[in-house]
Structures are given as structure tokens and as C-alpha cells.
Amino acid sequence: MFWxxxxxxxxxxxxVYRVYAPGDARPGDLFWAAFHCHDEGRLPRAxxxxxxxxxxxxxxx
Numbered sequence: 001m002f003w004x005x006x007x008x009x010x011x012x013x014x015x016v017y018r019v020y021a022p023g024d025a026r027p028g029d030l031f032w033a034a035f036h037c038h039d040e041g042r043l044p045r046a047x048x049x050x051x052x053x054x055x056x057x058x059x060x061x
Contacts, residue, residue: 001023002057005034007034008046011044015046
């Protein structure tokens with residue numbers, strides 16, 4: 001199971017990450033998993049504001 005987490009970055013773009021986690025995962029844990037994944041790359045710094053993140057579970061029917 002996976003979740004999608006979109007983070008805003010300082011360059012004005014939005015970066016979307018796939019986070020593998022159980023269906024009952026907490027939004028904060030999903031946010032930090034995506035944030036740390038973003039931090040490891042060479043992309044412009046992402047916002048660490050939880051309220052600016054979009055988190056959803058894709059409907060794969």
C-alpha cells in the first residue's frame with residue numbers, strides 16, 4: 001500500500017513522492033517520510049510546513 005505526498009519547495013514547484021506505508025499510517029509520519037526523501041536529493045529545499053503538504057491515497061480500482 002502506498003500514499004502520495006506533495007510538498008511545496010522554495011523554487012515554487014510542487015514535488016510529489018510515493019510513500020509506502022500501511023493504510024492506517026499517520027499523516028505526520030507520511031509527511032516526514034516524504035520530506036526526508038526530498039532532503040536526500042539535489043532538488044531545492046522543500047517547505048517543512050505540514051499544513052502546506054497534500055496527502056492522499058490513490059484509488060487503484
